[in-house]
Amino acid sequence: MIDLHYWPTPNGHKVTLFLEEAGLDYRLHPVNIGKGDQFLPEFLAISPNNKMPAIVDHAPADGGAPLSVFESGAILLYLAEKTGRFLSSDLRGRAATLEWLFWQMGGLGPMSGQMGHFNVYAPERIPYAIERYDSEVRRLHRVMDKRLSESKYLAGDEYGIADMASYPWIGAYSKLPADFVAFPHLGRWHQAIAERPATQRAYALGPTVNPDAGKPLSDEERKHLFAKRD
Structure with missing residues (x-):
């Protein structure tokens, strides 16, 4: 069993994408970042950078005590190595995925x-x-589009953790849609992932955890999300 400390943000979605694809048993522990849950001592014990997501694996491969992992990229890599899925065992395929x-x-x-x-x-x-x-994100979309004109997914022909990491950040803000007309290969890739049943299950979790998503931020939420903290 894996405990997932989660809020439905792009980084949170990365991990639910993997867990749903892999069919791993997991429990959601909401971390309401608008209320400051990310600063609670019990959360900082597993995620010292006060960012979610974080996981606790209660059945690590070494058979030892529960293992916590923070940082979404590290979590994806950990889960891929744990399950042997979504990360090529081939030297070149693995290198491309990590790149x-x-x-x-x-x-x-x-x-x-x-x-x-x-x-x-x-x-x-x-x-x-x-x-x-805006200019830098457009440049990065152009980089992705060029890559996806050459391969089905970011690391090659197989869907993997690099795609799971990148997908939630394309069009993450409804007011700032990606330009799929200018970047058609990016659009093709994005649609293919959106249509995956596991993607739909992962994103369906969001409204159940945070039904207020999309509403204007309150002063309290702004304080916890953006204010300077000592």
Whole structure:
């Protein structure tokens, strides 16, 4: 059994995508980031960077005590190695998967998050920041589109953890849709993943955990999400 500490954000969706695809038994533990649950001592004990998702595996491969893992990319890699799924055992296939997984963690996710922040959540419009992150995300989409013109999925012909990591960040903000006209290969890939039954099950969890998703943020939510903390 795996405990998943989760909130329905792009990074949270990454892990439910894997768990639903793999059919692993798991329990959801909501981490309401708008109420500050990510700063609770019991959560910081398994995720010291006060970010979700995090997991606790109660049946690790070494047979030892429960094992906690934080950071969504590390979780995907851990689960892939645990199950032997969605990560090629072939040297070159594995290398390609890790390249694109780390590309997402270091680029697509952070840049898309900043684009969303300055376009959707910032209390004032800062044109330089908006243009900076819009332009960078578009560049990253162009990189993906070029790759997906050459292969079915990011690491080759098989769906894998690099795709699970990247998919939730494409069109993550309803006000900022991806340009599938300019990037048709990206659009083809995105539609194929959206149609997977496991994807639909994973995303169906969101409204059950956070029925207020999409509503304007309250002052309390802004404080927990964006305010400076000592």
